Amino acid sequence: MNEAHTVERPTDIDELFRPTQDERARRGFVSALRNHAKVTMRDAMQRHYEQVIEPAHVALHGHPPVSGAAIEELMQDQPAYQIYGSVRYNAQRMVYLTAIDPIEREHERLVQFARTVASERPAGGTLRLNSELAVPRYVTALDVHLIPGGFHSEYVADDVAQGALIAWGGQASRGANVERADDGGGVARSIATWLKRAHPKFKPAAMLDLGTQSGKNLVPYLDVFPQVEAHGVDVSAPALRYGHVKAECAGKRVHFSQQNAEELDFPDAHFQLIVSSFFFHELPLKATRRILAECHRLLAPGGMMVHMELPPHELCTAWQNFYWDWDAKHNNEPFYVDFRSQELPTLMSEAGFDKDATFMRVVPNVATFDMQQYEGFLAGEVAAPLHGRGGWFVFGARKDG
Numbered sequence: 001m002n003e004a005h006t007v008e009r010p011t012d013i014d015e016l017f018r019p020t021q022d023e024r025a026r027r028g029f030v031s032a033l034r035n036h037a038k039v040t041m042r043d044a045m046q047r048h049y050e051q052v053i054e055p056a057h058v059a060l061h062g063h064p065p066v067s068g069a070a071i072e073e074l075m076q077d078q079p080a081y082q083i084y085g086s087v088r089y090n091a092q093r094m095v096y097l098t099a100i101d102p103i104e105r106e107h108e109r110l111v112q113f114a115r116t117v118a119s120e121r122p123a124g125g126t127l128r129l130n131s132e133l134a135v136p137r138y139v140t141a142l143d144v145h146l147i148p149g150g151f152h153s154e155y156v157a158d159d160v161a162q163g164a165l166i167a168w169g170g171q172a173s174r175g176a177n178v179e180r181a182d183d184g185g186g187v188a189r190s191i192a193t194w195l196k197r198a199h200p201k202f203k204p205a206a207m208l209d210l211g212t213q214s215g216k217n218l219v220p221y222l223d224v225f226p227q228v229e230a231h232g233v234d235v236s237a238p239a240l241r242y243g244h245v246k247a248e249c250a251g252k253r254v255h256f257s258q259q260n261a262e263e264l265d266f267p268d269a270h271f272q273l274i275v276s277s278f279f280f281h282e283l284p285l286k287a288t289r290r291i292l293a294e295c296h297r298l299l300a301p302g303g304m305m306v307h308m309e310l311p312p313h314e315l316c317t318a319w320q321n322f323y324w325d326w327d328a329k330h331n332n333e334p335f336y337v338d339f340r341s342q343e344l345p346t347l348m349s350e351a352g353f354d355k356d357a358t359f360m361r362v363v364p365n366v367a368t369f370d371m372q373q374y375e376g377f378l379a380g381e382v383a384a385p386l387h388g389r390g391g392w393f394v395f396g397a398r399k400d401g
């Protein structure tokens with residue numbers, strides 16, 4: 001049964017997401033299936049490894065497998081791994097498929113609503129698009145994360161559909177993941193909280209979010225730093241259009257622009273804070289180096305950059321590396337392994353930052369952390385949760401000044 005009802009003037013673009021009852025049921029199922037793979041099946045696979053595979057390897061070689069790649073080789077023939085991979089891959093694909101029909105039904109209204117809000121700009125934010133921008137091949141060549149059409153595809157003039165697909169598909173992927181327990185903006189809330197609590201005097205006048213997409217991990221900074229001039233850049237026009245509408249409807253003043261983060265048009269030293277989340281693992285190393293150099297150019301003296309990412313191989317166990325590197329081959333993330341094998345302080349110092357002013361740490365996810373313990377965490381008396389299990393790994397630096 002179609003539950004669609006007439007909404008004359010939505011107050012938010014997400015009101016145009018009107019799945020039928022069957023589509024809702026499908027989303028619930030896919031969400032639960034993905035969660036089942038990512039938690040229950042993962043744990044079962046790990047138990048099998050620890051109880052059977054690793055002891056057999058130790059008996060034969062006198063030591064456990066030394067790397068994630070070595071574990072992958074041992075696990076490839078194991079049903080626990082094959083079933084996990086098969087369910088996880090298909091659940092990931094279906095997450096986005098659940099959003100396509102509702103988007104196609106409302107496509108015209110989505111585009112029209114985005115046009116209207118962009119012309120009114122009730123919150124005073126801006127959207128600068130550049131139709132001449134060459135979207136890098138590492139973005140266009142494949143459907144990253146198995147999102148049909150990837151990050152950037154456009155089908156009609158002023159299209160916003162791909163932005164909606166990423167957002168509404170993504171919601172189905174987060175829905176049931178108990179360990180994440182946030183609405184998608186949790187990384188920003190967690191880093192902003194850490195900045196405010198660990199550096200109480202730090203009050204950025206202007207900030208920039210790289211690979212901002214819809215700005216969902218940018219907008220929450222405005223709650224912690226209400227005066228900040230907030231900028232978000234991405235190469236994807238439809239994601240930026242969607243984000244612009246979201247921010248304007250939420251009354252959040254954000255300045256979005258379509259730019260390649262490797263070469264930005266902001267003046268030197270314009271920002272006190274540069275952030276990103278889930279961004280660097282999408283990039284070839286050459287682009288990473290150029291972007292870190294841009295961060296150094298764009299930061300004012302004393303400014304900080306804080307990038308949330310997967311932790312590097314060197315800080316993880318062989319099992320964690322095996323688990324996280326799965327995405328490289330099976331979730332269209334070809335640069336994952338290369339990124340994770342880097343020495344981040346070296347990369348940052350090569351980009352111009354003083355190595356002693358660089359940092360790597362895990363900040364607690366404020367959606368799940370017991371905030372009574374936060375002072376203890378800051379004092380080093382309470383351990384940070386693991387990345388992805390109640391914490392977010394971040395790396396960054398403070399610019400001399």
Ligand SMILES: C[S@@+](CC[C@H](N)C(=O)[O-])C[C@H]1O[C@@H](n2cnc3c(N)ncnc32)[C@H](O)[C@@H]1O
Pocket residue numbers: 136139151152187210211212213214216217233234235236239259260261262276277278279282287
């Ligand atoms: C995984 S998404 C991150 C989304 C967002 N930061 C979040 O927290 O959900 C990566 C984003 O980076 C963008 N991107 C990739 N390469 C880029 C580049 N060179 N410059 C700007 N944006 C880029 C993609 O278009 C995509 O929207």
